[in-house]
Amino acid sequence: MTPELVVRNLTVTHGRHPAVHHASFRLAPGGKMAVVGPNGAGKSTLLRAIAGLHPPAEGRIEGAGRVALLPQSGDLDRGFPLTCRDAALFGLWSEAGAFRPLAAPERAEQALAAVGLSGFARRPVGSLSAGQFQRVLFARLLLQDAPVILLDEPFNALDARTVEDLLGVLRRWHGEGRSILAVLHDLDLVRREFPETLLLAREVIACGPTAQVLSAENRLRARMMAEAWAEHAAPCARAA
Amino acid sequence: MLWEALVAPFAEFGFLRRALVACLALSLAAPPLGVFLMLRRMSLTGDALSHGILPGVALGFLLAGLSPPALAAGGLAAGLLVALGAGALSRATGGREDAVLAALYLSALAAGVALISWRGSPVELTQLLFGSVLGVDDAALLLAGGAASAALLFLALAWRPLALECFDPGFGRSVGLRGGWWHLGFLALVVLTLVASFQAVGTLMAVGLMMLPVVAARHWARGLGGMVLAAVGLAVLASVLGLLGSYHADVPTGPAITLCAAGLWAVSLLLGPVDGLWARWRPPRHLEG
Numbered sequence: 001m002t003p004e005l006v007v008r009n010l011t012v013t014h015g016r017h018p019a020v021h022h023a024s025f026r027l028a029p030g031g032k033m034a035v036v037g038p039n040g041a042g043k044s045t046l047l048r049a050i051a052g053l054h055p056p057a058e059g060r061i062e063g064a065g066r067v068a069l070l071p072q073s074g075d076l077d078r079g080f081p082l083t084c085r086d087a088a089l090f091g092l093w094s095e096a097g098a099f100r101p102l103a104a105p106e107r108a109e110q111a112l113a114a115v116g117l118s119g120f121a122r123r124p125v126g127s128l129s130a131g132q133f134q135r136v137l138f139a140r141l142l143l144q145d146a147p148v149i150l151l152d153e154p155f156n157a158l159d160a161r162t163v164e165d166l167l168g169v170l171r172r173w174h175g176e177g178r179s180i181l182a183v184l185h186d187l188d189l190v191r192r193e194f195p196e197t198l199l200l201a202r203e204v205i206a207c208g209p210t211a212q213v214l215s216a217e218n219r220l221r222a223r224m225m226a227e228a229w230a231e232h233a234a235p236c237a238r239a240a
Numbered sequence: 241m242l243w244e245a246l247v248a249p250f251a252e253f254g255f256l257r258r259a260l261v262a263c264l265a266l267s268l269a270a271p272p273l274g275v276f277l278m279l280r281r282m283s284l285t286g287d288a289l290s291h292g293i294l295p296g297v298a299l300g301f302l303l304a305g306l307s308p309p310a311l312a313a314g315g316l317a318a319g320l321l322v323a324l325g326a327g328a329l330s331r332a333t334g335g336r337e338d339a340v341l342a343a344l345y346l347s348a349l350a351a352g353v354a355l356i357s358w359r360g361s362p363v364e365l366t367q368l369l370f371g372s373v374l375g376v377d378d379a380a381l382l383l384a385g386g387a388a389s390a391a392l393l394f395l396a397l398a399w400r401p402l403a404l405e406c407f408d409p410g411f412g413r414s415v416g417l418r419g420g421w422w423h424l425g426f427l428a429l430v431v432l433t434l435v436a437s438f439q440a441v442g443t444l445m446a447v448g449l450m451m452l453p454v455v456a457a458r459h460w461a462r463g464l465g466g467m468v469l470a471a472v473g474l475a476v477l478a479s480v481l482g483l484l485g486s487y488h489a490d491v492p493t494g495p496a497i498t499l500c501a502a503g504l505w506a507v508s509l510l511l512g513p514v515d516g517l518w519a520r521w522r523p524p525r526h527l528e529g
Contacts, residue, residue: 051414052414053410053413053414068414069411069414071410071411071414075408075409075410076407076408076410076411077279077406077407077408080279080403080406080407080464081279081462081463081464081467082403082407082463082464086403087407090404090407090408090411093404093415093416093417094415094416098397098400098401098417099397099400124462124463140411144415
């Protein structure tokens with residue numbers, strides 16, 4: 001059963017500077033929402049806060065009990081000697097933990113097949129292209145089987161074919177009633193695939209049906225808000 | 241002839257057999273730890289830790305002479321202090337951990353050598369630094385066996401968390417992996433294994449069995465499991481050859497075993513099927529797809 005994701009008056013800071021500032025929005029169960037905004041708008045921080053990796057300075061997040069996060073591939077060691085199968089199987093962590101045996105490990109092959117990597121189970125991850133590697137991470141997400149899925153720029157630097165295949169995975173999740181929150185930069189893709197959009201520039205500029213949110217006026221406001229950053233800002237006076 | 245060179249020394253001398261058992265136990269435990277050190281880009285940390293245990297060993301020596309329990313306890317305490325201290329200091333002061341580690345281990349090595357030279361003889365200094373086959377008594381044998389068992393048990397339990405923490409620490413955190421604690425336990429086992437090694441091979445050479453077979457194993461296998469197996473095999477070979485060399489050529493055991501491991505590394509580097517130099521010079525024709 002997918003819960004409603006509710007973010008109430010959320011502020012997340014780096015040091016004392018807010019990266020996300022008094023943000024509130026809801027993602028209905030089974031909703032498919034894009035997070036859009038300029039660089040430095042706090043999109044990644046928002047996702048990390050929802051995933052429980054960055055404790056909020058103020059505000060609350062509800063319904064984020066079981067979430068799966070696909071971070072921007074940053075601190076990942078692609079030279080590590082693992083097979084695609086093993087890398088995908090880490091998706092079963094919340095089920096198997098550090099010690100318990102894996103129930104039905106053949107699910108890894110099924111998940112790899114679902115992202116278009118049939119026959120890749122024994123390939124070392126170091127030998128994959130960027131697109132194939134992103135597919136492995138999607139296979140891991142499939143195995144995580146979480147009701148709420150957070151994706152941080154999942155289609156960066158991928159070719160059209162890979163993006164299309166992975167969008168198919170997103171549609172499948174949507175069809176299964178999971179909630180999806182994805183940080184994206186390609187506005188055409190957002191208009192095509194995402195019924196709802198959250199426009200973020202540290203504060204929520206707009207949230208709702210994609211066509212309304214992505215108006216020229218809103219996007220201009222977002223750009224101006226994101227650029228306003230003061231080294232010596234006064235303490236925020238807004239009520240917590 | 242071959243019998244006399246390879247088997248007779250062990251058949252004849254009890255102390256060599258004891259040294260062999262200790263080295264074989266360490267050959268089983270040290271390389272798997274070394275594999276994870278290498279994969280975490282911490283190959284030099286093992287080296288720093290092996291130097292870091294010396295002042296503790298020296299204090300044990302000053303207080304109790306060449307008694308294994310005292311030496312081991314001192315070494316363990318000093319090693320853990322260096323391992324944890326480097327991490328804590330670099331976090332507290334914003335420096336780089338490798339720089340802090342280098343400063344700590346140089347200080348530790350100097351302090352250790354000074355302490356031992358102050359009260360001990362040059363023979364004792366050599367024995368502590370480079371090991372001695374005669375040094376492996378019952379207590380040392382028990383320590384080596386115990387440390388090896390503990391390390392293997394820990395790795396059997398920690399394999400999955402350690403692999404995840406090395407491969408994708410961010411994802412690990414997002415699914416609730418306490419990577420820091422596993423890392424700490426891992427470092428403790430590394431220190432314990434180094435302490436257990438030093439009576440047979442000396443503090444300076446203790447890390448030889450941990451890292452050299454691992455660096456060599458990279459040329460024989462691509463997967464994690466294969467690498468560990470190859471490293472253990474190479475370490476066992478280096479131990480046996482090194483002890484024989486130490487006996488026949490009358491050199492300390494530590495350098496003898498480490499030299500054998502180095503020789504095996506050179507062979508692996510030249511002839512190993514994975515990224516070996518021979519394969520680089522004479523690459524087979526490229527495949528069709």
